[in-house]
Each structure stands twice: as C-alpha cells, then as structure tokens.
Amino acid sequence: MIKLKKILCPVDFSKHSLEALKYATHLVLKDDAKLYLIHIIDNRVYDYGGPIYEQETSVMKANIDQSTKERLENKLLAEVPKEIRNHEKKTSDSS
Numbered sequence: 001m002i003k004l005k006k007i008l009c010p011v012d013f014s015k016h017s018l019e020a021l022k023y024a025t026h027l028v029l030k031d032d033a034k035l036y037l038i039h040i041i042d043n044r045v046y047d048y049g050g051p052i053y054e055q056e057t058s059v060m061k062a063n064i065d066q067s068t069k070e071r072l073e074n075k076l077l078a079e080v081p082k083e084i085r086n087h088e089k090k091t092s093d094s095s
Contacts, residue, residue, distance in 0.1 A: 004031040011076055012040040018079060025084050035084060039072055 009024040011017045017040070028035045041064075077085065 004033040006034050006036060008036045008038065010038045010040045011079070013075070021079055025081055028084055035080070037076055037080070039076055 004027055007024050007027055009017075009021050011021055021037075024035060027033060
C-alpha cells in the first residue's frame with residue numbers, strides 16, 4: 001500500500017475544491033503526511049458556453065494587495081481542521 005508523504009491541494013473556495021480539501025485532510029491524518037495548500041484564482045470570465053476572455057496575469061497580481069492576501073490566507077487556513085494545523089506546527093518545529 002502506498003503511504004503518502006506530501007499532499008498538494010489547490011483551493012479556489014468552490015464547493016468542489018473544499019470537498020477536495022476535506023479529502024486531503026483525511027489523507028493527511030491517515031498517512032501522517034504534510035499538507036501543502038495553494039490558493040487558485042481563476043482569471044477567466046465566463047459567458048454562456050465557456051470562457052470569453054482572460055485577464056492579464058500582471059493585472060491580476062497588481063489587484064491583490066497585502067491585506068487581501070492575508071484575508072485569503074486566513075480564510076484558507078480556517079478550512080483546515082485544527083488538529084492538522086497543530087500537527088503541521090509540531091512537525092516543522094521538530095525539523
């Protein structure tokens with residue numbers, strides 16, 4: 001059986017990505033793995049059949065200030081169960 005060591009979970013706060021995060025946290029506890037989170041921002045704008053245009057990446061980066069980054073980080077961390085956040089701190093302290 002494969003034992004996971006590292007799990008990368010992209011989150012955009014959609015219903016499906018939050019379900020994936022729940023599954024990832026389950027695997028972290030099961031396999032004693034490290035969880036890496038990445039916040040994804042979809043820069044496509046949708047019309048009826050699919051994306052109609054894409055914003056420039058530099059425009060997206062410029063629009064996200066430090067306070068917004070901190071709010072998003074706090075929102076993301078709030079989705080991670082406390083036992084995993086505490087587990088991550090313990091393993092990084094002992095490294």
